[in-house]
Amino acid sequence: MKVHITLVGGQPAPVYHGIVATQPDKVVFIYSVESQYVVEAVRREIKMGVDKQEPLDATNPQKILERVETLAEKYKNDEITLNISGGTKAWTVLFGRVFDKMPNAEVVYMDQNNVLWNYRTMQSKTDFEFDMDVLFRMQNNALTHYTPFSDYTEEDKKTMDCLIRARKSNYKTFNELTTILSKEWDRKLAEKRGQLVLSDNNYVEWEKPDFVRLTMFTKREGVQVFEMESPNAVRMAFHAGWFEYKVARMLSHWRYAKDIRLNCLFPEKAKANPLTKNEIDIIVNTGTKILFVECKTQISSSNDIDKFRTAIKNYGGMSSKALFITDSVKNDMQKEKCQESGIISFSLQDTTIGPNKEQELFELLEKELFNINTK
16 A cells, blocks of 8 residues: 655645655645644545544654654555655654655655655656645635636737826826725726716726726827727726736746736635635746736835735745736835845836846746745
């Protein structure tokens, strides 16, 4: 029988992926009272049998060694893999010391890039599927509300181009009508159709989900009307949705982007009518880990960076990566805060990074993607 013994800490991903990579007949979870919730989350996602164990003391060497010797004797005639990716250092030392000497056992480690390392053969294994929906479920934050990038059309691309032209024609009025909205105007946006009016020559009209007419006075052309009709026109016209789509289009050309989702909503748990707890602008499955993307034309408050960092930890776990992309250039304090938070920073208007912004972004992401997060 193939038996997989896995040490369990606070992160479900390396435990789950170790099981997927080795495909055992039976799983033995080594966990403490504090990490029992991780075991329960992983068990919901696997189909093989489980050798039920009691929680193990995190540091007492005598109790740990007693459990090690019991399992070594019980499975001495079976094919064993020991996953040391999680759990306490005390567990790693004592389990590793015993099982590494057994001819029927191999010690393995799943790193943050979802590479399984076999410390007996010194070989790695990567030929297994990375499923980010499973990861979200194990983090107890299933992602069920989002817009696939594939739902956007060429008509949406025309809407984006029209919004960019409108923004350039009168930056201040465009922001007042579509981006920097009062609570009252935000409530109006919940209606299927409506109008927001600044003055006789400056107003926006919409009919969900696909029609927007933006009327603005511009110094060069006088009153201009920008009319847009596409499947996601209303979503793109307000709160800089056009910029999120622009970034998503760039990322769709990246070789590591396997699945791109926009407007990702994480609702409150266990409520009949849950409110949105958090929204991530873009989530990308890179094939080995998740990339979270925050998109803002400019940062109005440094708290935006803190909120983004907290959301990543809650929803993506230790191995996920984060990109905070802005249109305008970040100031030194904002860049420093991103760096301290382990967030990749990129600005489309940064003249120091070269003319081909898309290629520069990809090179930056690939430089950071496979680095191990330290916190």
